[in-house]
Each structure stands twice: as structure tokens, then as C-alpha cells.
Amino acid sequence: MSNAGEQKATTIPHVVSEEVVAAGKWVKLEKTTYVDPSGSTRIWETVKRTTRQGNSDGVGIFALLKRTLHKDCVVLVKQFRPPMGCYTLEFPAGLMDENETAEVAALRELKEETGYQGEVVAVTPVTCLDPGLSNCSTNIVVVNINGDDPVNIHPTQQLGDGEFVDVILLPLNEFQTRIDDLLKKENLVVDSKVYIYAMGMVQALAKPNELPVLKQ
Numbered sequence: 001m002s003n004a005g006e007q008k009a010t011t012i013p014h015v016v017s018e019e020v021v022a023a024g025k026w027v028k029l030e031k032t033t034y035v036d037p038s039g040s041t042r043i044w045e046t047v048k049r050t051t052r053q054g055n056s057d058g059v060g061i062f063a064l065l066k067r068t069l070h071k072d073c074v075v076l077v078k079q080f081r082p083p084m085g086c087y088t089l090e091f092p093a094g095l096m097d098e099n100e101t102a103e104v105a106a107l108r109e110l111k112e113e114t115g116y117q118g119e120v121v122a123v124t125p126v127t128c129l130d131p132g133l134s135n136c137s138t139n140i141v142v143v144n145i146n147g148d149d150p151v152n153i154h155p156t157q158q159l160g161d162g163e164f165v166d167v168i169l170l171p172l173n174e175f176q177t178r179i180d181d182l183l184k185k186e187n188l189v190v191d192s193k194v195y196i197y198a199m200g201m202v203q204a205l206a207k208p209n210e211l212p213v214l215k216q
């Protein structure tokens with residue numbers, strides 16, 4: 001498939017230089033000079049976090065709460081997000097501390113934000129979050145929580161100053177419809193990772209073996 005603009009891609013695109021235009025405590029704005037696939041030099045406006053240690057800014061946590069005689073539930077968090085100016089529905093998440101692995105950061109953030117203690121079952125590669133705007137990247141960590149374990153019967157959050165997080169448990173087998181119900185009831189914006197996971201589940205479970213019908 002060719003580019004919409006029909007320009008020939010003959011150059012390996014690359015970044016030439018990065019100039020900080022403005023910086024705050026948590027984020028900075030840079031002018032990124034780069035060479036595009038046609039060999040032209042261009043400028044891009046880029047946002048970066050100032051807190052990044054390695055090649056990932058933080059972790060997102062797909063945590064599944066498993067309890068006897070209950071449906072498995074996905075652990076979500078609802079909080080007021082100033083950049084959005086409203087409440088959001090997200091997977092628990094957080095920035096990685098210095099020298100912290102994704103696994104350690106995920107279990108720490110899960111405990112802080114939700115009170116639950118879990119065990120890591122998988123970690124994704126580094127994934128980008130909004131690559132047209134920012135280099136912000138995250139590892140998604142899959143965590144199982146044994147809800148029958150006494151440490152998880154009355155989970156207690158450990159929130160920092162300025163953190164106000166509501167924990168929301170939604171059954172995995174009704175994930176998308178339960179999110180849709182919440183969105184109808186409350187003035188919330190759902191994180192795209194959460195919603196695409198829910199849509200993926202519906203697609204995966206709906207007639208997975210059906211073949212396309214051949215048209216005459």
C-alpha cells in the first residue's frame with residue numbers, strides 16, 4: 001500500500017534534534033526536528049514527561065479479582081483527571097519509580113490505588129499511549145488477585161496527597177455492557193485501553209468460527 005500523498009519513501013526517517021521549548025515539573029514541550037521518509041526535514045511539536053527513567057514512563061494494570069462464588073471482576077479506577085476536566089474510568093496505573101521494574105511498580109501501584117495485593121502473570125512490551133502527541137509509553141501488567149486471601153477481604157488504599165481514587169469492580173463476562181451502563185449514568189470518559197479491551201472481548205466471544213459468506 002502506498003502513501004495517500006503518493007510521495008516515494010526513500011529515506012529512513014529519523015530524529016535530528018530535540019529543543020526544549022517549555023518545561024514544568026512533570027512535563028515538557030519540545031520542538032522535534034526530523035527527516036521524513038521522502039528526505040524532507042520537518043518539525044514536530046512533542047510532549048514528554050520529565051520523570052522518565054528508561055524506555056517506559058509507567059505501568060497500566062489489568063487486574064482480575066478472583067473470588068469463590070463470584071464472577072471474575074476487572075479492577076478499574078475512577079478519578080478526576082485535571083487535563084480532561086472530568087472523571088475518567090481507567091485501569092489502575094502509575095509512574096515507575098527510579099530503578100523499579102514494571103512488575104514491582106504494578107504491584108505497588110495496585111496496592112496504593114486499590115488496596116488489593118496480587119501476583120503478576122504477564123507483562124506486555126513497551127506500548128505507546130498517544131504517539132502523535134507524546135513519547136509517553138507504558139507496560140501493561142496482567143495481575144491476578146486472590147480475593148479469598150485474607151489480605152484482600154477488606155482492601156485498604158494507600159493514597160498520596162491529592163489522590164482521590166474510587167475502585168470499581170466490573171464482571172469480566174459483561175465488561176462492555178457494564179461500562180456502557182456506567183457511561184450512561186455518570187459524566188465519565190473511559191480510557192481507550194479499557195474500552196478496546198471490552199470490545200475485543202465481545203468480538204472474540206461472538207461467533208469466533210464463523211467464516212465470511214462468499215458473495216456471488
Ligand SMILES: Nc1nc(=O)[nH]c2c1ncn2[C@H]1C[C@H](O)[C@@H](COP(=O)(O)OP(=O)(O)O)O1
Pocket residue numbers: 026027093094095096160162
Ligand atoms: N502531568 C502531571 N501534572 C501534575 O501536576 N502532576 C502530575 C502529573 N503527572 C503525574 N503527576 C503527579 C501527581 C501525583 O503526585 C503523582 C501520581 O502519579 P502516579 O500515581 O504515579 O500516576 P497517575 O495515577 O497516572 O497520576 O504524580
